[in-house]
Amino acid sequence: MIDDPQPPAAEPDRPRSARERLSELAAQAALATEGVVGLYPSPVDVARPGATGVLCAERADGRYELRVQLAVKPVALRELGDRVRTAVAAAAAGDGLGDRLGPVDVYIRDIVPPGEVPA
Amino acid sequence: MILLARGLARLTTFLLLVALALAGAIAGFGSIGSGNGGVSLPGFARLLHLDRLEASTGELLGALESDGPIAILSALGGLGAIALGVFLLVGLLWPRRERLVVLRRDEAGLIAARRRPLGQVAEALAEQVGDVAAHRGRVRPARRGKPGGRLRVRATARESTDATRAAVERELEPLSDDLGLRTKVTLTGAQGVD
Numbered sequence: 001m002i003d004d005p006q007p008p009a010a011e012p013d014r015p016r017s018a019r020e021r022l023s024e025l026a027a028q029a030a031l032a033t034e035g036v037v038g039l040y041p042s043p044v045d046v047a048r049p050g051a052t053g054v055l056c057a058e059r060a061d062g063r064y065e066l067r068v069q070l071a072v073k074p075v076a077l078r079e080l081g082d083r084v085r086t087a088v089a090a091a092a093a094g095d096g097l098g099d100r101l102g103p104v105d106v107y108i109r110d111i112v113p114p115g116e117v118p119a
Numbered sequence: 120m121i122l123l124a125r126g127l128a129r130l131t132t133f134l135l136l137v138a139l140a141l142a143g144a145i146a147g148f149g150s151i152g153s154g155n156g157g158v159s160l161p162g163f164a165r166l167l168h169l170d171r172l173e174a175s176t177g178e179l180l181g182a183l184e185s186d187g188p189i190a191i192l193s194a195l196g197g198l199g200a201i202a203l204g205v206f207l208l209v210g211l212l213w214p215r216r217e218r219l220v221v222l223r224r225d226e227a228g229l230i231a232a233r234r235r236p237l238g239q240v241a242e243a244l245a246e247q248v249g250d251v252a253a254h255r256g257r258v259r260p261a262r263r264g265k266p267g268g269r270l271r272v273r274a275t276a277r278e279s280t281d282a283t284r285a286a287v288e289r290e291l292e293p294l295s296d297d298l299g300l301r302t303k304v305t306l307t308g309a310q311g312v313d
Contacts, residue, residue: 066228074240076297078222081230089227103228107219111236113243 018100022064022092023056026104029091030054030068035080040069040109063102071110081106124210131207220258221266222298232298234258241272241294245304248286250277258300267299279308 016024030036030053039053055067066088072080085104092101149160164170183193219231234257241256253274260268272291276283284306295302 074243076293077232078230078297081222085227085230103226105229105231108230108232108236110233111240 019056023054025091026054026088029087035075037071037112065102067105069107128207128210218260220260244290245287247290270300270302273305279306
Protein backbone atom coordinates (compact mmCIF):
# COMPACT_ATOMS: atom_id res chain seq x y z
CA MET A 1 0.00 0.00 0.00
CA ILE A 2 1.49 3.28 -1.11
CA ASP A 3 0.32 6.78 -0.47
CA ASP A 4 -0.47 8.93 -3.44
CA PRO A 5 1.91 11.83 -3.76
CA GLN A 6 -0.37 14.53 -2.50
CA PRO A 7 0.28 17.57 -0.34
CA PRO A 8 -0.22 17.07 3.38
CA ALA A 9 -3.40 18.24 5.00
CA ALA A 10 -2.93 21.60 6.61
CA GLU A 11 -4.16 22.30 10.11
CA PRO A 12 -3.72 26.06 10.49
CA ASP A 13 -5.55 26.34 13.81
CA ARG A 14 -3.18 24.20 15.79
CA PRO A 15 0.48 25.11 16.31
CA ARG A 16 2.55 22.26 15.00
CA SER A 17 5.46 20.81 16.87
CA ALA A 18 8.96 20.53 15.43
CA ARG A 19 8.39 16.81 15.10
CA GLU A 20 5.28 17.29 12.98
CA ARG A 21 6.86 19.97 10.84
CA LEU A 22 9.95 17.89 10.22
CA SER A 23 7.84 14.85 9.34
CA GLU A 24 5.77 16.82 6.87
CA LEU A 25 8.80 18.53 5.36
CA ALA A 26 10.51 15.18 4.93
CA ALA A 27 7.43 13.70 3.27
CA GLN A 28 7.15 16.62 0.86
CA ALA A 29 10.86 16.63 0.08
CA ALA A 30 10.95 12.89 -0.53
CA LEU A 31 7.93 12.97 -2.82
CA ALA A 32 9.46 15.81 -4.81
CA THR A 33 12.65 13.84 -5.41
CA GLU A 34 12.94 12.38 -8.88
CA GLY A 35 12.71 8.61 -8.81
CA VAL A 36 10.39 8.45 -5.80
CA VAL A 37 6.98 7.00 -6.63
CA GLY A 38 5.36 7.29 -3.23
CA LEU A 39 5.68 7.00 0.50
CA TYR A 40 5.24 3.64 2.13
CA PRO A 41 3.17 3.84 5.30
CA SER A 42 4.14 1.95 8.42
CA PRO A 43 1.70 0.38 10.90
CA VAL A 44 1.98 3.36 13.21
CA ASP A 45 0.90 5.78 10.50
CA VAL A 46 -2.54 6.35 11.91
CA ALA A 47 -4.15 9.78 11.86
CA ARG A 48 -1.06 11.40 10.40
CA PRO A 49 -2.24 12.32 6.94
CA GLY A 50 0.56 14.77 6.28
CA ALA A 51 3.50 12.53 7.00
CA THR A 52 2.49 8.99 6.22
CA GLY A 53 5.60 6.94 5.55
CA VAL A 54 7.81 9.08 7.77
CA LEU A 55 8.76 8.10 11.30
CA CYS A 56 10.22 10.77 13.54
CA ALA A 57 11.83 10.14 16.91
CA GLU A 58 13.45 12.60 19.28
CA ARG A 59 17.00 11.83 20.33
CA ALA A 60 18.70 12.50 23.63
CA ASP A 61 20.52 15.48 22.11
CA GLY A 62 17.21 17.18 21.23
CA ARG A 63 17.47 16.52 17.51
CA TYR A 64 15.02 14.40 15.57
CA GLU A 65 15.86 11.21 13.77
CA LEU A 66 13.77 10.53 10.68
CA ARG A 67 12.98 7.35 8.82
CA VAL A 68 11.53 7.81 5.36
CA GLN A 69 9.98 4.72 3.76
CA LEU A 70 9.72 4.87 0.01
CA ALA A 71 8.46 3.16 -3.10
CA VAL A 72 10.78 4.07 -5.93
CA LYS A 73 11.43 3.57 -9.61
CA PRO A 74 14.19 1.17 -10.64
CA VAL A 75 17.03 3.68 -10.59
CA ALA A 76 20.43 3.82 -8.91
CA LEU A 77 19.23 3.33 -5.37
CA ARG A 78 22.22 4.61 -3.45
CA GLU A 79 22.21 7.87 -5.38
CA LEU A 80 18.48 8.15 -4.91
CA GLY A 81 18.87 7.68 -1.17
CA ASP A 82 21.51 10.40 -1.09
CA ARG A 83 19.25 12.75 -3.05
CA VAL A 84 16.38 12.15 -0.66
CA ARG A 85 18.58 12.83 2.37
CA THR A 86 19.92 16.01 0.76
CA ALA A 87 16.40 17.17 -0.11
CA VAL A 88 15.15 16.53 3.42
CA ALA A 89 18.09 18.40 4.93
CA ALA A 90 17.55 21.33 2.58
CA ALA A 91 13.83 21.46 3.37
CA ALA A 92 14.51 21.40 7.11
CA ALA A 93 17.12 24.14 6.80
CA GLY A 94 14.77 26.22 4.68
CA ASP A 95 12.15 26.05 7.44
CA GLY A 96 14.61 26.95 10.17
CA LEU A 97 14.77 23.43 11.54
CA GLY A 98 18.19 22.50 10.25
CA ASP A 99 19.67 22.34 13.72
CA ARG A 100 16.87 20.06 14.93
CA LEU A 101 17.40 17.50 12.21
CA GLY A 102 19.39 14.41 13.10
CA PRO A 103 20.17 11.38 10.94
CA VAL A 104 17.79 10.64 8.09
CA ASP A 105 17.30 6.95 7.32
CA VAL A 106 15.96 6.10 3.88
CA TYR A 107 14.25 2.72 3.61
CA ILE A 108 13.39 1.52 0.12
CA ARG A 109 10.38 -0.69 0.67
CA ASP A 110 9.27 -1.26 -2.89
CA ILE A 111 10.60 -0.87 -6.42
CA VAL A 112 7.89 -0.18 -8.96
CA PRO A 113 8.58 -1.17 -12.59
CA PRO A 114 8.14 1.51 -15.25
CA GLY A 115 4.55 1.94 -16.32
CA GLU A 116 3.21 0.01 -13.34
CA VAL A 117 0.87 1.73 -10.93
CA PRO A 118 1.81 1.30 -7.25
CA ALA A 119 -0.48 -1.13 -5.46
CA MET B 120 19.79 -21.27 16.50
CA ILE B 121 16.87 -18.85 16.46
CA LEU B 122 15.87 -20.13 13.03
CA LEU B 123 15.87 -23.68 14.38
CA ALA B 124 13.79 -22.65 17.40
CA ARG B 125 11.36 -20.80 15.14
CA GLY B 126 11.00 -23.77 12.79
CA LEU B 127 10.55 -26.22 15.65
CA ALA B 128 7.94 -23.97 17.26
CA ARG B 129 6.00 -23.82 13.99
CA LEU B 130 6.16 -27.60 13.51
CA THR B 131 5.10 -28.23 17.10
CA THR B 132 2.24 -25.77 16.78
CA PHE B 133 1.06 -27.50 13.61
CA LEU B 134 1.27 -30.99 15.12
CA LEU B 135 -0.51 -29.92 18.30
CA LEU B 136 -3.28 -28.30 16.28
CA VAL B 137 -3.70 -31.47 14.22
CA ALA B 138 -3.82 -33.55 17.42
CA LEU B 139 -6.33 -31.14 18.91
CA ALA B 140 -8.50 -31.31 15.80
CA LEU B 141 -8.41 -35.13 15.82
CA ALA B 142 -9.24 -35.27 19.52
CA GLY B 143 -12.09 -32.83 18.97
CA ALA B 144 -13.41 -34.88 16.07
CA ILE B 145 -13.25 -38.10 18.11
CA ALA B 146 -14.97 -36.46 21.07
CA GLY B 147 -17.61 -35.04 18.75
CA PHE B 148 -18.33 -38.37 17.11
CA GLY B 149 -18.27 -40.09 20.48
CA SER B 150 -20.90 -37.71 21.80
CA ILE B 151 -23.31 -38.70 19.07
CA GLY B 152 -24.19 -42.03 20.64
CA SER B 153 -25.06 -42.91 24.20
CA GLY B 154 -24.46 -45.97 26.32
CA ASN B 155 -21.30 -48.07 26.40
CA GLY B 156 -21.16 -49.59 22.93
CA GLY B 157 -20.96 -48.52 19.30
CA VAL B 158 -20.31 -44.87 18.58
CA SER B 159 -19.86 -43.53 22.10
CA LEU B 160 -17.00 -42.31 24.25
CA PRO B 161 -16.81 -45.53 26.29
CA GLY B 162 -16.91 -47.43 23.00
CA PHE B 163 -13.97 -45.44 21.64
CA ALA B 164 -12.08 -45.95 24.91
CA ARG B 165 -12.58 -49.69 24.55
CA LEU B 166 -11.54 -49.54 20.90
CA LEU B 167 -8.30 -47.76 21.79
CA HIS B 168 -7.62 -50.21 24.65
CA LEU B 169 -7.40 -47.37 27.15
CA ASP B 170 -7.96 -49.78 30.04
CA ARG B 171 -4.74 -51.61 29.18
CA LEU B 172 -2.94 -48.30 28.73
CA GLU B 173 -4.08 -47.20 32.16
CA ALA B 174 -2.71 -50.41 33.68
CA SER B 175 0.69 -50.06 31.99
CA THR B 176 1.06 -46.35 32.73
CA GLY B 177 -0.01 -46.99 36.29
CA GLU B 178 2.96 -49.31 36.75
CA LEU B 179 5.29 -46.76 35.15
CA LEU B 180 3.99 -43.94 37.35
CA GLY B 181 4.44 -46.14 40.41
CA ALA B 182 8.05 -46.81 39.44
CA LEU B 183 8.65 -43.09 38.93
CA GLU B 184 7.48 -42.28 42.45
CA SER B 185 9.98 -44.63 44.08
CA ASP B 186 13.69 -43.87 44.54
CA GLY B 187 16.22 -45.26 42.11
CA PRO B 188 17.58 -44.89 38.62
CA ILE B 189 14.14 -44.47 37.06
CA ALA B 190 13.48 -41.47 39.29
CA ILE B 191 16.76 -39.87 38.18
CA LEU B 192 15.87 -40.51 34.56
CA SER B 193 12.45 -38.98 35.07
CA ALA B 194 13.99 -35.92 36.72
CA LEU B 195 16.34 -35.52 33.77
CA GLY B 196 13.42 -35.96 31.41
CA GLY B 197 11.54 -33.25 33.27
CA LEU B 198 14.48 -30.89 32.99
CA GLY B 199 14.75 -31.68 29.28
CA ALA B 200 11.07 -30.97 28.82
CA ILE B 201 11.48 -27.59 30.55
CA ALA B 202 14.47 -26.77 28.34
CA LEU B 203 12.51 -27.77 25.23
CA GLY B 204 9.60 -25.61 26.37
CA VAL B 205 11.87 -22.61 26.86
CA PHE B 206 13.40 -23.26 23.44
CA LEU B 207 9.95 -23.33 21.83
CA LEU B 208 8.94 -20.17 23.66
CA VAL B 209 12.04 -18.42 22.36
CA GLY B 210 11.14 -19.57 18.85
CA LEU B 211 7.62 -18.23 19.24
CA LEU B 212 8.35 -14.96 21.00
CA TRP B 213 11.71 -13.86 19.62
CA PRO B 214 10.99 -10.72 17.57
CA ARG B 215 11.37 -11.05 13.84
CA ARG B 216 13.46 -8.38 12.22
CA GLU B 217 13.46 -7.95 8.53
CA ARG B 218 17.00 -8.10 7.24
CA LEU B 219 17.58 -5.18 4.92
CA VAL B 220 20.32 -4.68 2.39
CA VAL B 221 22.38 -1.76 3.64
CA LEU B 222 23.45 0.54 0.81
CA ARG B 223 25.12 3.18 2.92
CA ARG B 224 25.59 3.79 6.61
CA ASP B 225 27.20 6.97 7.88
CA GLU B 226 26.65 9.76 10.38
CA ALA B 227 23.95 11.25 8.13
CA GLY B 228 21.86 8.11 8.46
CA LEU B 229 21.16 4.81 6.78
CA ILE B 230 20.10 3.95 3.25
CA ALA B 231 18.67 0.45 3.03
CA ALA B 232 16.36 -1.60 0.85
CA ARG B 233 14.15 -4.65 1.26
CA ARG B 234 15.43 -7.89 -0.19
CA ARG B 235 12.33 -9.01 -2.07
CA PRO B 236 11.99 -6.11 -4.55
CA LEU B 237 15.72 -6.25 -5.18
CA GLY B 238 15.38 -9.93 -6.06
CA GLN B 239 12.52 -9.13 -8.42
CA VAL B 240 14.58 -6.44 -10.13
CA ALA B 241 17.42 -8.96 -10.52
CA GLU B 242 15.03 -11.43 -12.16
CA ALA B 243 13.77 -8.77 -14.55
CA LEU B 244 17.34 -7.79 -15.46
CA ALA B 245 18.36 -11.40 -16.06
CA GLU B 246 15.45 -11.89 -18.41
CA GLN B 247 16.74 -9.07 -20.60
CA VAL B 248 19.03 -11.70 -22.09
CA GLY B 249 17.24 -13.55 -24.88
CA ASP B 250 15.94 -17.05 -24.11
CA VAL B 251 16.63 -16.65 -20.38
CA ALA B 252 13.86 -17.17 -17.85
CA ALA B 253 14.80 -16.28 -14.30
CA HIS B 254 13.20 -18.46 -11.64
CA ARG B 255 14.55 -16.90 -8.55
CA GLY B 256 16.54 -13.84 -7.60
CA ARG B 257 17.57 -13.77 -3.97
CA VAL B 258 19.55 -11.19 -2.11
CA ARG B 259 21.30 -12.07 1.11
CA PRO B 260 22.46 -9.03 3.09
CA ALA B 261 25.93 -8.93 4.60
CA ARG B 262 26.19 -9.93 8.23
CA ARG B 263 26.07 -7.49 11.13
CA GLY B 264 24.46 -4.71 9.15
CA LYS B 265 27.43 -4.11 6.92
CA PRO B 266 26.81 -2.69 3.46
CA GLY B 267 26.48 -5.08 0.55
CA GLY B 268 25.72 -8.77 0.41
CA ARG B 269 25.22 -11.52 -2.12
CA LEU B 270 22.90 -11.76 -5.09
CA ARG B 271 22.01 -15.18 -6.42
CA VAL B 272 19.97 -15.70 -9.56
CA ARG B 273 18.75 -19.05 -10.83
CA ALA B 274 17.68 -19.07 -14.45
CA THR B 275 16.95 -21.34 -17.36
CA ALA B 276 18.17 -20.81 -20.91
CA ARG B 277 17.71 -22.76 -24.09
CA GLU B 278 21.42 -23.48 -23.97
CA SER B 279 23.43 -23.11 -20.80
CA THR B 280 26.69 -21.68 -22.05
CA ASP B 281 29.37 -19.53 -20.48
CA ALA B 282 28.47 -16.78 -22.92
CA THR B 283 24.85 -16.75 -21.75
CA ARG B 284 25.93 -16.75 -18.13
CA ALA B 285 28.31 -13.87 -18.80
CA ALA B 286 25.52 -11.98 -20.57
CA VAL B 287 23.23 -12.42 -17.54
CA GLU B 288 26.00 -11.26 -15.22
CA ARG B 289 26.52 -8.18 -17.40
CA GLU B 290 22.81 -7.36 -17.15
CA LEU B 291 23.01 -7.66 -13.38
CA GLU B 292 26.05 -5.41 -13.07
CA PRO B 293 24.14 -2.11 -12.64
CA LEU B 294 22.30 -3.59 -9.67
CA SER B 295 25.23 -5.42 -8.13
CA ASP B 296 27.58 -2.45 -8.57
CA ASP B 297 25.05 -0.02 -7.11
CA LEU B 298 24.36 -2.17 -4.07
CA GLY B 299 27.81 -3.66 -3.62
CA LEU B 300 26.57 -7.22 -4.13
CA ARG B 301 28.59 -10.26 -5.14
CA THR B 302 26.70 -11.99 -7.91
CA LYS B 303 26.28 -15.68 -8.59
CA VAL B 304 24.28 -16.88 -11.57
CA THR B 305 23.14 -20.48 -11.78
CA LEU B 306 22.08 -21.24 -15.31
CA THR B 307 20.34 -24.44 -16.34
CA GLY B 308 19.78 -25.56 -19.90
CA ALA B 309 16.19 -26.09 -20.98
CA GLN B 310 17.04 -29.79 -21.54
CA GLY B 311 18.12 -30.05 -17.89
CA VAL B 312 21.83 -29.83 -18.70
CA ASP B 313 23.80 -27.39 -16.57
